[in-house]
Amino acid sequence: MEKREELYRGKAKSVYKTDDADRLILLFRNDTSAFDGKRIEQLDRKGMVNNKFNAFIMQKLEAAGIPTQFDKLLADNEVLVKKLDMIPVECVVRNYAAGSLVKRLGVEEGIKLNPYTFELFLKDDAKGDPFINDSHVVAFGWGTAEQLARMKELSLKVNEVLSKLFDDAGLLLVDFKLEFGVFRDGSIVLGDEFSPDGCRLWDKDTKKKMDKDRFRQGLGDVIEAYEEVAQRLGVPL
Ligand code: ADP
Ligand code: UDP
DSSP states (O other), X not given: OOEEEEEEEOSSEEEEEESSTTEEEEEEOSEEEETTTTEEEEOTTHHHHHHHHHHHHHHHHHHTTOOBSEEEEEETTEEEEEOOEEEEEXXXXXXXXXXXXXXXXXXXXXXXXXXXXXXXXXXXXXXXXXXXXXXXXXXXXXXXXXXXXXXXHHHHHXXXXXXXXXXXXXXXXXXXXXXEEEXXXXXXXXXXXXXXXXXXXXXXXXXXXXXXXXXXXXXXXHHHHHHHHHHHHTOOO
């Protein structure tokens, strides 16, 4: 597999073309951003930890019947993935109240949501990733009603599989964000990444935050927490 030119440089990853028109390389950098890119810092080992963490989770999801972009790990910081036409919508599933939900509704952090909630945000940093609903997705042509229904179905299946996986490791899956894209054959496939950068994980007993909120809230030991989560799950680092 030959790495070709850079297609896109995001806040945390760089995307490269390959000699295969259906495959891209994602390079996970150490850059860590918060508040829609307004704060960016370098954290040692983050690229490697998130790359391996993501590979582990994507393979678990694939095994559970969820179509993912994952093809194979190429290096500590690089993974080969299916090239997707990304749908610019972030799908957020929540099991407990935290983050923007707490701010928006003025509810207490940690309340159990029964059942889970499913939310959509437009992926647009310049606009602050605004909260949207399904009719906006269809009306503005970001996705079709059928694609949206599939994204929701897959997001809820991911929640089922990962809530159990993290629970077995003594962790609460509080919430998470997924991005989907359309593969060449027209199917909806899970893209981007699943790592502690894009979800909230709390220790079941102590409620210690083990995810990117450690960075957002200046709690320290960010990568140490990611590594502990990886170790509890049995992710080979
Ligand atoms: P951001 O764009 O939010 O700054 P990243 O730094 O993570 O995020 O950049 C990765 C970019 O690559 C994102 O825009 C994401 O939508 C896109 N992407 C992720 N997976 C794929 C894929 N399989 N095919 C095409 N694009 C992808
Ligand atoms: N999230 C993300 N990228 C975003 C926005 C949110 O990965 O651009 C994740 C975030 O880490 C959390 C979940 O989605 O696990 C819900 O985020 P929320 O809406 O609470 O926003 P936040 O206050 O975290 O920005």
